Amino acid sequence: MDKSGKTGNSVKKGISFLLARSRCGIQFLATLLTNIHLPNFFKGKIYQGSGKTVCVPGLNCYSCPGAAGSCPIGALQAVIGSSKFRFSYYITGFLILLGVLLGRFICGFLCPFGWFQDLLHKIPGKKFSTKKLRPLRYLKYAVLLILVLILPAVITNSAGMGNPFFCKYLCPQGVLEGAIPLALADSGIRSALGNLFAWKSVVLITVIVLSILFYRPFCKWICPLGAFYSLFNRVSLFQMQVDESKCISCGKCRKACKMDVDVTQSPNHPECIRCGACIHACPTQAVCYHYGFNTNKTKQEYEIKGDVKK
Amino acid sequence: MKKKMVMLLLVSTMLTGAYGCSSSATNASSSATAETIAAETTAAAITDSSAASADSSDLPDDLNELFQMENDIFAEHNTLWEKVFASMDKATPPASDDYASFLAATIDAIKEELSEEDLATLNADVEQIRKIEDKMTEVQSTDSDTIFGSDISAGEKFPAFEGTDFDGNAISDSIFSEHAVTLVNFWFNECSPCVEELPTLSELNKTLQEKGGTLIGINTEVFDNNEDAIAAAKELLATQGASYTNLILSSDSEAGKYASGIMSFPTTLIIDRNGNIVGDPIIGNLNGGDNLQNLMDRIDAVIAADQK
Numbered sequence: 331m332d333k334s335g336k337t338g339n340s341v342k343k344g345i346s347f348l349l350a351r352s353r354c355g356i357q358f359l360a361t362l363l364t365n366i367h368l369p370n371f372f373k374g375k376i377y378q379g380s381g382k383t384v385c386v387p388g389l390n391c392y393s394c395p396g397a398a399g400s401c402p403i404g405a406l407q408a409v410i411g412s413s414k415f416r417f418s419y420y421i422t423g424f425l426i427l428l429g430v431l432l433g434r435f436i437c438g439f440l441c442p443f444g445w446f447q448d449l450l451h452k453i454p455g456k457k458f459s460t461k462k463l464r465p466l467r468y469l470k471y472a473v474l475l476i477l478v479l480i481l482p483a484v485i486t487n488s489a490g491m492g493n494p495f496f497c498k499y500l501c502p503q504g505v506l507e508g509a510i511p512l513a514l515a516d517s518g519i520r521s522a523l524g525n526l527f528a529w530k531s532v533v534l535i536t537v538i539v540l541s542i543l544f545y546r547p548f549c550k551w552i553c554p555l556g557a558f559y560s561l562f563n564r565v566s567l568f569q570m571q572v573d574e575s576k577c578i579s580c581g582k583c584r585k586a587c588k589m590d591v592d593v594t595q596s597p598n599h600p601e602c603i604r605c606g607a608c609i610h611a612c613p614t615q616a617v618c619y620h621y622g623f624n625t626n627k628t629k630q631e632y633e634i635k636g637d638v639k640k
Numbered sequence: 641m642k643k644k645m646v647m648l649l650l651v652s653t654m655l656t657g658a659y660g661c662s663s664s665a666t667n668a669s670s671s672a673t674a675e676t677i678a679a680e681t682t683a684a685a686i687t688d689s690s691a692a693s694a695d696s697s698d699l700p701d702d703l704n705e706l707f708q709m710e711n712d713i714f715a716e717h718n719t720l721w722e723k724v725f726a727s728m729d730k731a732t733p734p735a736s737d738d739y740a741s742f743l744a745a746t747i748d749a750i751k752e753e754l755s756e757e758d759l760a761t762l763n764a765d766v767e768q769i770r771k772i773e774d775k776m777t778e779v780q781s782t783d784s785d786t787i788f789g790s791d792i793s794a795g796e797k798f799p800a801f802e803g804t805d806f807d808g809n810a811i812s813d814s815i816f817s818e819h820a821v822t823l824v825n826f827w828f829n830e831c832s833p834c835v836e837e838l839p840t841l842s843e844l845n846k847t848l849q850e851k852g853g854t855l856i857g858i859n860t861e862v863f864d865n866n867e868d869a870i871a872a873a874k875e876l877l878a879t880q881g882a883s884y885t886n887l888i889l890s891s892d893s894e895a896g897k898y899a900s901g902i903m904s905f906p907t908t909l910i911i912d913r914n915g916n917i918v919g920d921p922i923i924g925n926l927n928g929g930d931n932l933q934n935l936m937d938r939i940d941a942v943i944a945a946d947q948k
Contacts, residue, residue, distance in 0.1 A: 358643070376903045412830055449647050489876055491832040510654050519904060521704065522923040535655070 342571075346618035350606025353438065357445035364388065364442055365396030365507070374515025385421060387428050388441030389555050391501070393508030395515075403478055403555050404497050411482035411492030425558055433566030434559045437549055438603035443503045444549055450541040460544050461590050466551045467601060473500070474554035496554060498526070502534035545588035549603065560600035568604065569620045570597035576616035586611035593617055699775040703919040706776050707941050713765050713772075720758050721765075724750065740770030742948045797915045798824065801895035805885045806874060811856070813895075816915040820946040821853040821939055824909045826902050828861045829872045833925035834906040838880035840926050844935075845884040851943055856885045860899050863891035908935070912942050 349356075364386045367377040376395055386399040402425055409418035428436060437444050451457070460466075477500060482492035497504055509527055513520045540547040549556050572594050584592040586607045591599040593608045608617045700706065714721045724743070727750045744766045751759055802812045816822050825841055827834035845855040861869035865888055873886065889896045908922040919938060926932050 375901075378903060408830075411832070449644060450651070452644060453648070487832060487836050489832075489835045489879055491830070491835060493832055506654065517702070518907070518921045518923045521920060522904075524929065538651070538655075 342620065343615050343618045346606065346609050347615075349619060350609045353606060354445075354448070356439050357442075357448065360388065360440040361442040361445055364390045364398060364440075365394055366398045367396045370395035371511050372515060374512055374519070376512075385424055387432070387436045389443045389501075389503050389553060390441075391497075391504045391506075391508040393504065393512065395511050397507070401497075401503075403501075404494060407478055407482045407492075407494035407497060410479065411486070411494055413486075413490035426562070429559050429562030430566055432559075432568050433563045433598075433604070434556065434600075434602060435566075435568045435604045436559055437553075437556050438605045441549075441555075442507075443553075444546065444603070446506070447537075447541040447546045447548060450538060451545050453542050455542060457545070458543050459590075460547070460550060463551075464590060469551050470553055470557040473552055474557040478554045499529070500533060500552070502530070502537045502548070505530045505534045546603070550589065550601065556603075563600050563602060564598045566598070567622055570602060570604065570608070571618050571620035572597055573616045573618070576614040577612075578614055578616075580613060582611045582613060583608035583617055699772065703776060704938070706772050707919065707938055710769055710772050710941065711937050713768055717761055717765060720754075720762055723753070724762065738770075738773060739945055739948050740766055740773050743769060796917060798909065798911050798917055799894035799898050800915075801887075801889055801893055803887045803889040803893075803895075805887060806870060806877075811885065811887055813915060815854065815856065816911050817913055819852060819854045820913055821848070821851075821942045822911040823848065823853070823855040823939070824911060825855065825857045826899055826907045826909075827857060827859055827905055829859065829869060829876060831905045835876055835880060837906060837925045837927050838877065838882040840932065842880070842882040842884060844926075844932075848939070851939075852946075853939065853943065854885075856887055857882075858887050858889065858895075858899055860902070860905075862886075862888050863896055863900075910935075910938055910942060913946055918942050 370377055374395065376393055377397060381398045382392070382400050384399045385402040385405055386397070387402070389403065390397055390399075390401055392400045392404045402421060405421045406418055406425075409421060432440075473496065477496040481495040484492070485495075486492045505527070509519075509523070509530065513523055513527075537548050537552075544550075570593050577594055579594065583594060587593065587602075588605070588607060589599075589601045589603055591602045593599075593602070596602075604619065606619070609615075609619070699709075724746055728746055744763070747754075747759070747762050747766065754762070798813065798816070800813045802810070805811050823844070827838075829835075841855060841857070848855055859869070859873045862873055870888065877883070877886065889899070891897070891900065904923045906923075906925060908926070910918045910922075912918050922931070922935060924931065926935060
């Protein structure tokens with residue numbers, strides 16, 4: 331590598347360290363900005379202004395009193411379930427754009443529910459590995475396909491309208507951010523709570539308990555938005571990069587990764603949420619974030635593959 | 641570290657709130673618990689009426705619960721009360737101005753047909769109802785529980801309005817004074833549960849008409865004579881077989897602004913003859929479960945109160 335490449339690399343690594351380090355703070359800011367209308371929590375109202383025509387990048391309920399924008403998954407179901415069914419160009423296009431620009435960086439840094447699970451996991455206690463539960467991660471694609479895309483389009487009432495199945499029957503974020511704050515502040519909503527709320531509360535409590543024991547179980551196994559973004563990790567502009575010349579194959583990154591990814595084998599694995607644990611763990615600072623198009627990276631991937639073949 | 645403690649605290653309070661809310665929503669204790677939690681956990685900005693009103697009695701402050709208590713009293717001595725109600729057509733018109741006294745007068749009119757014991761039971765019930773009625777009047781005038789987080793609350797008047805129905809006939813808030821009870825249902829075209837309850841509402845309208853009440857719908861998409869929305873709404877009403885009156889209002893009228901502030905659909909309000917909103921709004925679809933029966937009970941109570 332030439333000199334400028336080397337300098338460029340250390341700057342990159344410096345930024346990577348900084349970014350990975352400040353992840354919790356960025357998550358806090360992202361959650362705050364996503365739910366900026368704080369007074370509404372006390373009024374029991376939902377913000378209904380023009381901000382709601384835009385989707386936020388993470389999983390954040392439209393009915394959250396503070397929500398500044400719409401939930402992308404909720405919006406998707408609303409359009410698909412409407413009687414004048416149109417393919418939702420706007421929302422799908424927006425999600426594809428986010429997927430390409432950021433991929434699952436959104437999961438790692440910008441999603442309020444992701445942060446919620448991270449915080450829960452910090453509660454001390456015995457932690458379990460999800461390595462042996464890897465097949466479960468295909469469940470979230472089924473949730474995306476069936477609950478979000480197919481059922482709202484297919485199961486319609488006599489007026490041709492579908493229900494938002496994921497929002498209605500599964501999403502715990504809706505209970506946490508929508509139902510609970512609204513029910514606390516509004517007696518009309520409080521008296522409307524029934525069996526569906528009871529079921530959703532069970533889902534929320536289960537996710538909370540699982541999040542304390544496992545790392546981000548919802549992100550791994552259930553989240554349809556994570557499922558969507560994961561399809562873009564390999565083509566996203568936001569990448570993990572392993573410096574082949576520095577990597578000593580010690581395996582510390584693989585051990586540090588709580589999403590069960592080996593960044594040296596597959597730096598842009600669909601499960602990688604770009605949390606940066608591998609960046610911290612690497613003793614030779616071989617791992618860093620990389621943003622943008624880069625033919626060097628392709629070369630590196632070939633080199634890594636070459637090593638494996640040996 | 642501090643941030644994480646705050647988060648843990650928030651999480652545990654939310655869980656406690658969820659536990660409080662997840663038990664049966666219609667029983668008095670859980671709604672009282674939820675209100676206590678609301679008062680404790682959220683800032684003083686929430687005006688909790690149970691904290692604000694200074695009353696010495698142990699009656700709850702929620703109109704729904706008070707109505708339910710009245711109904712429970714009637715249900716407890718069902719056979720006796722049925723006798724009383726059956727005699728009401730023959731009873732002299734009420735001379736006094738409150739419901740409890742009206743009941744007492746009716747009982748008095750048929751006391752020949754009742755045994756000593758039954759008479760005593762009924763009169764005891766009437767006294768309890770009198771206390772509940774007093775409490776209801778008190779609650780209705782001081783209730784600051786917010787609906788939709790707006791400034792209009794149960795016990796306040798529905799905003800005055802002037803508009804037309806879908807056929808161009810003029811409708812105004814004079815409709816309230818022409819009926820013992822009016823149900824106002826808010827909905828919009830893309831709202832799936834609203835559309836699904838349209839047949840139920842149509843049936844309800846027919847039942848109400850027989851009792852001297854009526855039901856009107858306000859579709860929040862048809863404001864200002866939005867042609868496309870009106871056409872879509874008409875189609876939905878036709879598909880679902882609903883023929884009751886639906887209003888077209890202007891969006892900058894008081895009623896229009898009120899409707900625009902509603903965030904949960906469908907929402908149904910019970911309005912009495914004087915244009916007052918009675919009790920909490922009913923949020924959610926009326927199909928299935930106890931919703932419709934609870935609503936009928938509340939409607940009957942308003943009609944009965946109207947007859948005094």
